[in-house]
Amino acid sequence: MTTISSTTILRSRNAAAPDKVLSTLLLRYPRCIHAEFMTHRVFSRNAASSRAIPVEKLIKDVEENPFIPVYWGANQRGMQAGDEIDAPLYLQGASHFDMIDRCYDPISKEAGWLHARDQAISAARAFAKAGYHKQIVNRLLEPFAHITVLVSGTEWDNFLELRDHEAAEPHIQILAREVRKCLEREDDIQDLEPGEWHLPFVDEKVMEVRPRARGGIHTSDAIKLSVARCASTSYKTVDGFDMTLDKAVELHDRLVGSTPIHASPAEHVAQADGVSRWETYDGEGSDTPIWENKREHGNFIGFRQYRHML
Template structure:
């Protein structure tokens, strides 16, 4: 059940693209995803989600490896179990391990042990949800996508980042093998974990199949904006303020979107489509900003205007040893100013400045 869903996709006047996607993958590769610092993330939390919800998820939809790799030296192997009896035996034992973990988690929970600890026993068998927003995806795709090596006409060898790319390029006769995981794993020359490879490929395809919305300078990239009902928003603003003015809609949408991004932390798989409570989301936004929980403020972002693009820059080292100004940066985004960066206290320092 590895998935990638585009939540919002935008492009500014300078050609910078910002994309928000919600991904689902095996919990055990979360640490590898978290090494990619150019990606802003909000992640489901084993501390926040109730034990019974996670327990049900692991019972009904446990993570089972997509293929069983044989023991090997180093970080990546190339041999897989193919005999059906072997695979059935290994899978049976994997699920038996899941059953033991479930049993002991239930035992600890019945003793009154906090979900913050009990849920950890379930993590090897969990799928996990993360909301990601970024403008700079290439380094992630370069490191994590598969490298399907294929030779055309015995001489033309090329590398592809997805099955769809290879088939589109000219190997259409492999369409019937699209779901044959072992076939593609044997073509792959990439060194990432096979589940990270599967996730990155799914994200790569989602990214390439999405068409970004064109934004003008000072327009906003707002994840989940299309789920905010205008009538509900108007009624919520009336409840809060008594009167409704046009200039209230945009900042309130940003608040609601930020709260919806934050709710990733305690949304279990299968509940992502629940209708938002706009008033509760506004209140959640305000509590998060008051208490300095800023990660969810990194998904909404304003398209830079020309002045902002020229004023904000990083210094980078070129291969020839020179240092140049790289314009248009706000945090880890290029061409867009993170909502987080609009708060003076978004980063606590020792001297408070």
């Protein structure tokens, strides 16, 4: 069955400008709509990579939870399908050949889709057995696979307006509605004073001075732990975010110390920025904050991305 979900990882409000909320969500959706999601450039993202997932693990996923369309629209001109239809398929190799009518027996659209999946699995196993790398083999499985994506952003309105809309592709409509549910909640938002940190996947108590042995970890270590756990989205499943601090520090230093730098996981970690002053333009509308460190916001507003502070 098709899985489309949005789970809140962490949401933080900048107390200096309460309308600015940074939300980090963990999304799961059919891989076929990933390109559409990627067009929204206001988001920071890390996605599970087909190049990193073992072939048999991805096969198990598409066997147990394949992407199956939720809307079977009729062909027509343009990007949007017509009304749903339930036309049978006459598919060689998927049904019995009727010797009297000299044609294959009809099968349902769902059965035809799963037959195509089974053919892709068979081909993938053959390529893997022949010694081809998973970065090649797994491409055969992608049409039937889901993808896990960690996304952070402060500006969601355009995404919701475009994608939670009847003209949008049906599966990304469902995703947008799941995201909206997360963003409409107010009871799971933490308030951050300027200088405090948004640290996804860090539940440990963060200390500025006290040593780790007294019940917390230093802010610098907490930042590295958060970056490393965000990075693990690319090659682990959701239950892989429990890496130890020592491993996290090693991974963080390898990512940000490499040439070229691999800094996209550092975009999810951010510090609430301060407001230097407020301005009103043309005497109309609400006051606009002038941020102390706007150049370090990246694609956020009101938060300094750790990536731009490196």
